[in-house]
Amino acid sequence: MSSYQTEVQNLNYNAATRCFEALVVFHEGHETRKVPISAPLPIATDFEAVSTVLVARAKAHRARGRAKLMSRSPTQKAGRLIHINDMIRQLKDTMGLNNMQTAA
Template sequence: MKLYSAQVSDLTFDAATQQFQADVIFYEGGDQVTYAVELSAPFTASFETVSRGLMVRARAIRKQERGSSIASLKSIAAQPVQIRYGISPLA
């Protein structure tokens, strides 16, 4: 089993769509795969809540392609993905 790490990068908030947008980068061995993901959430949502939601979405995409070569993962990751989650800020 290969171990990997992940990172949320380039987090922005689009006020017009009320969505956070970020790149989630998975590092595996010497390779990396980046997924562009979006998350509908209020601007007041905590970074922890937002990053967790973005990571869950990116992991779901990655899981769908598990077993694929890193080259095919890079190809799939290059495609933009839009999601909607109903979350509320943590108290």
């Protein structure tokens, strides 16, 4: 079962556009996806409401394929990239090499 978390980073209010701008980060299993997003809301809007709107907009942009500036990176754990071990395990399963030792 993969984990799923969302966070809002670098929240700013752009007075010129009257929008809140942020980087919404999706932590999905072994990957982190970052989506820059903005929402036209009054400056007096509280953080919970702003973050809820920004996350919803980021999810909608991703679902429609409109998150053009999205960045993706594997999660790093104990100095190793987790997805590489998963790829090696999957390759060994495909080739029938389950008994072969994995380095590191």
